[in-house]
Amino acid sequence: MKSLKIISPLLLVFSLFAAMPVSSEIIVVANNIGNFSANGTALTGSHLAAQAFKTPNSDYIRNLMVTVNLSGSNLGSGDTFEAFIYNSQSGSPITIGNYTQINATGIVASVGNVALTGLNLTTLTKDTTYYLALSGLGVASGHNLAWSFTADSSGSGSGFLTNNAIFSSGWQDFTANPNLIKVEADIPEPASLALLVIGLVGMGLIPRKADKLGRN
Numbered sequence: 426m427k428s429l430k431i432i433s434p435l436l437l438v439f440s441l442f443a444a445m446p447v448s449s450e451i452i453v454v455a456n457n458i459g460n461f462s463a464n465g466t467a468l469t470g471s472h473l474a475a476q477a478f479k480t481p482n483s484d485y486i487r488n489l490m491v492t493v494n495l496s497g498s499n500l501g502s503g504d505t506f507e508a509f510i511y512n513s514q515s516g517s518p519i520t521i522g523n524y525t526q527i528n529a530t531g532i533v534a535s536v537g538n539v540a541l542t543g544l545n546l547t548t549l550t551k552d553t554t555y556y557l558a559l560s561g562l563g564v565a566s567g568h569n570l571a572w573s574f575t576a577d578s579s580g581s582g583s584g585f586l587t588n589n590a591i592f593s594s595g596w597q598d599f600t601a602n603p604n605l606i607k608v609e610a611d612i613p614e615p616a617s618l619a620l621l622v623i624g625l626v627g628m629g630l631i632p633r634k635a636d637k638l639g640r641n
Contacts, residue, residue: 451490454481454608457580458494458538462605465496465571466591468506468561473592474572475521475558476604477513479584482552487611489546491557492538494605497570504534505563506570508541510549511556519588521556521596525549531563534570538607556590557606573605584608 455478466474480489491508508529512522529543541557549555561570578587578601587603590596 448614449487449611450614452481452610452612453582454478454489454610455580455582455585456607456609457575457577457585457603458492458605458607460575460577460579460605462494462496462573463576463602465573466604468559468570468572469564470560470562471593473558473560474574474604475511475556475590475592475596476572476606477519477554477556477586477588477590478606478608479554479586480549480551481584481610481612483610483612484551485612486547486551487613489544489549490609490611491541491544491546492607492609493541493557493559494538494573495534495536495570496573497534497536497568499568500534500536500570501565501568502533503563504565504568504570505531506534507560507562508532508544509558509560510544510546511558513554513556513588519554519598521558521590521598524558525555534561534564534568554586554588556588558590558592574602575605576602578603582608 468474509524510527511524514520514522527544527546527548529541532541559572564570574589580603587600588598589603590598
């Protein structure tokens, strides 16, 4: 019984560790959004633009945040656009496969850097190439929305790719003039992750040790 009294406080401590909020850090996956914008790809209901990026090689991604740079004219509060995530498939040239049913609709169209909300990107596979595609389906006739692209093919982050595409009657793939995009990942900091793992191990293993001690 004495041993059980010693183990129980330890279990409580481990449980508290596991319940503690895990601090996180934001890492840049891909970013060229500060580069000079050469022009923009028009976004309409039948004309889409897409930009590739590669997800981090991490099992602990809690969220992916995406920002794009847009240009336009005559835009109003009623103008909206849609964002989709498409699978990329290997081949030469790279083609875009079926979208993964990750999409966001009704994002208010505006000029400048626009954060894409409503995309649940935690379901993406790690270390995998995807395409973000934008459609100006909700932009009114006579109003113009475009995804800025650049003649500078440089960018930061291990997931930065220059591969991009446009869709009109079919997909056309390019390896230059990437669209301006920033992808960031929210991942637990190493110390917090270790603490969380210790807490979970404690919660799973200590009760069994306590049972064994109780039988002695």
